[in-house]
Amino acid sequence: MRGALGLLLLLLAVCGSGAQEEGGGGGQVGEVRGSEFQKKSQRDVAEESTEQSIATPDIWAEVKALRDMVVEQRVELRNMEARVESSESQLIDTKYHMEQLQRENSVQATELISLETRLSSSESKTSNLEKQNAERPKVAFYTALTNSGHVGPFNTEVTLKYSKVFTNIGNAYNPATGFFTAPVKGVYYIQFTVCGYNLGYAGLFLYKNNHAIMYTVEYNEHAGMEYFTNALALELLAGDEIHMRLPSGHSVFDNDSNHNTFSGFLLFPM
Known part of the structure; x- marks a missing residue:
């Protein structure tokens, strides 16, 4: 101007x-x-x-x-934009990892629920089995004949009384009579071992109630010990009796080595 x-x-x-x-x-x-x-x-x-x-x-x-x-502000703006982009990228990665973790947690939670269900079912079954076992009668016995040596031969059949009782769970075996009495209906496993020493026959009858259901015998040609063992599974009613008899003219031998034994146990009730 x-x-x-x-x-x-x-x-x-x-x-x-x-x-x-x-x-x-x-x-x-x-x-x-x-x-x-x-x-x-x-x-x-x-x-x-x-x-x-x-x-x-x-x-x-x-x-x-x-x-x-202006140039500095543009540079600063670009730097800010770069930092924002980096932050957005990190945020996206973090979000992705979080979603992945959530999916994994969801899968693990489902597996955990399934495992808890199976565990609960197993515990229930175990509890039922324990209850059944607790309610199930426990029957088992194991006996040996005598320490006196030779038994027999006799002119008549003789009921053997296995006097050495090692196991008698349920008290189903009576050593005074030689009888095993089934306490419940079920299937029982019965086993016996016979040892003969004298020249001649060594054998036994197995009786169910008043009927012989098994006869096992060996002829000893030489004076010396002869062994045999037999076993069977029997379906018995509550009150049925099992005992062993020595036939006339037969003999057995037993001592503290327990050569003659009589045993059994309940397989399962019915």
Whole structure:
């Protein structure tokens, strides 16, 4: 603005000087004023030019500073965008891992529920078996005949009384009579071992109640020990009796080595 004003004043001074020359010289005072005005206008133009030369570098410096600031802000913005993208990527990865963990936890929870169900079922079955075993009668016996040595031969059948009782769970065997009495209906496993020492027959009858259901015999041709063992599974009613008889003319041998034995146990009730 000041530069334009100075330029206008300079033009006016030049025009005034030209008019004075064309009018044949306007006087000494006009010349002096015109000269002073011209000098003043030149000083103003010089000052304005100096001010412009001083102000221009400041403007460019500010523009450069603004440009640098914009560049820095753009760089910072890009860095922020990169960090945001990185954070979003990490967030996506974290979300994916969380979803994967949730799926795995869901599968494990399902497996755990299934395992708990099977365990509960197994515990229930075990409890039932324990209850059944607790309620199931326990029957087992194991006996040996005598320590006196030779038994027989006799002229009649003789009921053998196995006097050495090693096991008698359920007290189903009576050593005073030689009878085993079934306490419950079921299938029983019965076994006996016979040892003969004398020359001749060694054998036994196995009786169920009053009926012989098995006869086992060996003929000993030489004086010496002869062994045989037999066993069977019998379905017995509660109260049925099992005992062993020595046939007439037969003999057996037993001592503290327990050569002749009689045993049995309940396989399962019915």
